[in-house]
Amino acid sequence: MMYYLKLALVLLIIAGVAAGILAFVNSKTAPIIVANKLANEIEARKKVMEGLNFSEDFDFVKKEVSIDKPAGKCNPLKIKEEKTGSTFLYYEVVGKDTGKVLGYTFMSAKSGYSSIVKTMVGVDTTYTINKIRVISQSETPGLGAKCQDEDFMAQFDKKNYDAMKVTKSKSEIETAILSITGATITTRTITESLNADLKTLAKVTAKGGE
Amino acid sequence: MLKEFTKGIVKENPVFIMALGLCPTLAVTTSIENAIGMGGAATFVLLMSNVFISLLKNLIPSQVRIPAYIVVIASFVTIVDMVMHAYIPALHKSLGLFIPLIVVNCIILGRAEAFANKNNVGKSIMDGLGMGVGFTLALVLIAAIRELLGNGTLYGAPVMWESYRNSPMLMAILAPGAFVTMGLLMGLLNILNKKKS
Numbered sequence: 230m231m232y233y234l235k236l237a238l239v240l241l242i243i244a245g246v247a248a249g250i251l252a253f254v255n256s257k258t259a260p261i262i263v264a265n266k267l268a269n270e271i272e273a274r275k276k277v278m279e280g281l282n283f284s285e286d287f288d289f290v291k292k293e294v295s296i297d298k299p300a301g302k303c304n305p306l307k308i309k310e311e312k313t314g315s316t317f318l319y320y321e322v323v324g325k326d327t328g329k330v331l332g333y334t335f336m337s338a339k340s341g342y343s344s345i346v347k348t349m350v351g352v353d354t355t356y357t358i359n360k361i362r363v364i365s366q367s368e369t370p371g372l373g374a375k376c377q378d379e380d381f382m383a384q385f386d387k388k389n390y391d392a393m394k395v396t397k398s399k400s401e402i403e404t405a406i407l408s409i410t411g412a413t414i415t416t417r418t419i420t421e422s423l424n425a426d427l428k429t430l431a432k433v434t435a436k437g438g439e
Numbered sequence: 440m441l442k443e444f445t446k447g448i449v450k451e452n453p454v455f456i457m458a459l460g461l462c463p464t465l466a467v468t469t470s471i472e473n474a475i476g477m478g479g480a481a482t483f484v485l486l487m488s489n490v491f492i493s494l495l496k497n498l499i500p501s502q503v504r505i506p507a508y509i510v511v512i513a514s515f516v517t518i519v520d521m522v523m524h525a526y527i528p529a530l531h532k533s534l535g536l537f538i539p540l541i542v543v544n545c546i547i548l549g550r551a552e553a554f555a556n557k558n559n560v561g562k563s564i565m566d567g568l569g570m571g572v573g574f575t576l577a578l579v580l581i582a583a584i585r586e587l588l589g590n591g592t593l594y595g596a597p598v599m600w601e602s603y604r605n606s607p608m609l610m611a612i613l614a615p616g617a618f619v620t621m622g623l624l625m626g627l628l629n630i631l632n633k634k635k636s
Contacts, residue, residue: 235500236500236502236503239498239499239500239503239507240503240506240507240510243495243499243507243510243511244510247510247511247513247514250514250518251514251517251518254517254518254521254522255521257525258521258522258524258525259521259525261525261526262521262524262525262528265525265528269528344535365532367532367533367535369469369612369613372609372612372613410606410609411609
């Protein structure tokens with residue numbers, strides 16, 4: 230009996246010490262991880278509004294709207310990682326002087342070939358895309374991972390909402406997004422998630438907006 | 440003492456000779472950068488777990504040694520995971536799931552069971568370092584071939600001519616390329632070893 234207690238005690242001590250060390254390391258690294266993530270998002274948000282020449286400086290105002298979307302199909306962006314069910318989170322780009330809404334940014338996310346692809350999108354008030362940035366993905370290196378190339382992301386510039394189609398060969402159609410070779414799924418994921426979320430954005434800003 | 444270090448690199452190379460830890464080997468060797476990251480992380484865990492298991496070998500009753508080893512290994516892997524996430528987020532992202540999976544990498548438990556619990560700390564350190572370096576070198580070798588053929592680059596720098604880079608041999612960077620590359624390298628090493636003896 231004592232022998233078995235001893236076995237359990239040894240394991241308990243080892244596990245306890247390990248838990249203590251991990252708790253300590255976690256308390257040091259967790260704030261940095263959160264801060265990194267926030268900084269990345271803020272930077273991406275600024276990037277996707279670049280090139281739009283407003284006559285004034287602007288701020289980002291966070292908006293959260295509940296939408297009638299079945300839970301589970303929700304947009305898993307959120308700064309907090311929790312499942313909020315059916316809210317759509319976006320940022321209004323508001324002019325500092327006039328207080329007018331100049332555009333919107335939001336993060337679109339959809340699961341692609343081997344990961345959830347998160348894309349930051351900036352649009353103007355007509356819901357025309359200014360720029361997109363793929364900020365998080367772990368698709369196949371050399372294939373899907375090329376969605377972070379500037380050339381690919383630039384294809385979405387000035388595209389209008391709800392009208393993007395993926396093609397596999399170069400085409401003259403204005404709304405076409407040329408698929409990445411060998412990564413049609415990734416390309417389609419990004420295009421579809423943008424289409425869907427732009428539609429949502431248009432809906433919520435038109436009826437519940439300013 | 441030096442022999443404990445060098446044996447891991449060629450004679451008992453964990454990947455090519457012992458065929459241990461093949462899952463991460465196949466998965467992360469798509470670029471040299473990933474290979475170095477994975478190799479570094481695994482080497483750190485291997486070294487630390489070897490040291491601690493060698494120190495604790497007389498305190499841990501042999502009936503519960505496996506769970507005790509796993510707790511030690513898992514703790515170091517979690518530390519690597521958290522530190523990497525905080526300080527090198529880009530690499531952490533590209534290695535993704537394979538960092539937590541170091542816990543079940545056979546090399547680490549294998550060395551704990553076969554070496555560290557029978558030898559002193561000094562030897563265990565050399566063994567851990569040697570095996571880690573051997574693992575890293577094997578990963579880098581496979582990754583270099585796959586990255587060059589499948590993406591036309593080496594460590595991210597363009598090497599092949601442009602028309603090749605636009606339509607590279609995609610198979611090399613996909614899963615089958617990993618099996619083929621590793622198989623050919625293993626065969627090559629076997630031929631060399633046979634010739635030597």
